[in-house]
Amino acid sequence: MIIRRERRQIHFGTETIVWTFRGLRRSIRLMLMFIRQFIAAPLRVLAWVNGILKLSDPLPLAKAIWFLTASAADGSSVIVFTASTEGVDVARSMAEDIFSKKPDESIAAAIGWVELLRANNPQGAAEWVQRSRSAGCADDCSILHLELLLTDQLDGINRLEVIERILSRNDLPGHITRDALLGKARILLEERRFGDAEAIAKRILAIEENGTAGWVMWVARTAAGDTDNARAHIVAAQGKIRPDVFWGLVVLGWLYIGDRQAAMDVLKDCRQKDRQVAIVDRKVAELVGMSGQYSGDETETRQ
């Protein structure tokens, strides 16, 4: 017993020293990071004011902030600003350069978003998802979100599998969980499981105002024959969704309900009133006779 206790004490002592040393090193690293961020704080205020008043090109300020902080989050801002001011190609080579030196998921996600939204290149975005994974980036929340949106546009990714992967986590920011829930609700609507989709929409609406969740409620209530309630939901949703996406969703909603004629009527009405209809799904693309031109436009305006 005595020998065992002594061994434990020696072991405990060594462990304590190692633990203290690691803790100290981590604290010093955090302190240095804070000091760098503190020095960059006035520039952040300037960037914030510039963002509101649009006084000048935001790229030089973003670069200066990144130079001071060297943080991946600021690096990803530089990539996004570079894409908008100097073009996607320059942003690509910058991302390659940064990622090869310091692989970080926020860099991969930033250039992935640029590929998806600016270059309309979902394949390029998917490649960055893969690169982030194979580089072993520990944190993956931005990448997961990007992957979720890519499932709308690429056939190679299993939408439900990505959604379930997100919903099984309890350490992701709320907007990612919400988007996954909305994605699941759409799958359920497509499978005509209106009650299950409604339950998801109710869960979202209990937490926040959300146009797409209101639209899900409209579809589910209409399918249940509760038109008064359905109308209240769609009226509330209309102001919260971009008009062209809203009309695209209305068309899609009628297709989910199984009323193709009502969907056609909405399309006809939109044409007469010169309203834009976003192609929010392959089903809508087929209906407007532009199958194959589906570009997943709705990802740009996801709530």
Add this chain to the structure above:
Amino acid sequence: MNIETALMLLPGLVIGLTFHEAAHAITAKWLGDRTAEKMGRVSLNPFRHLSPLGTLALFFIGFGWGKPVIVNLYNFKKPKLYYLLSSLAGPVMNLILSAVALGVLYLRPPDLIAWICMSVFMINALLAVFNLLPVPPLDGSKIWPCLIPGMRPAVSDKWTRIWMIVLILCLFTGVIDRILGPVFGALYSLLPAV
């Protein structure tokens, strides 16, 4: 605000903000949301919680703030109740710290400890009251919607940004001072006689 006053406020503010934000993060973790934990916020290391901008603001507008703790309401089984609890955790922690510091002050400690306790007492009590104001991004804006039936707990980012500008204007124009002034007076009356 001069450097001397800012430095006097610093111990109370560092302790107050660190414990305040850590309390939010720990409570959220207990209630099932590990988002803040993943971001390293379940920690009493001040550098994990101090906002560089908030610290800088202390020297210019006389008030600072910490990095907000991100909470995912979808991870809570009872979103309204659990969000209420995690939002209340910060101000409650400040009140506890304030009460402890006041208790120590009544024990007549040495000058240095008394100075730190005085700073902790005042700043933490003010932080608790200030945070209960129903203005985004303060905790009060998260607490009140959880108590009012029919209101949704999550506020959109757009509104938070607008209210933040209003809040900064209120700090600059002295509106907040008018609210906190009487609180400050009441707190002062609680201090032990010298």
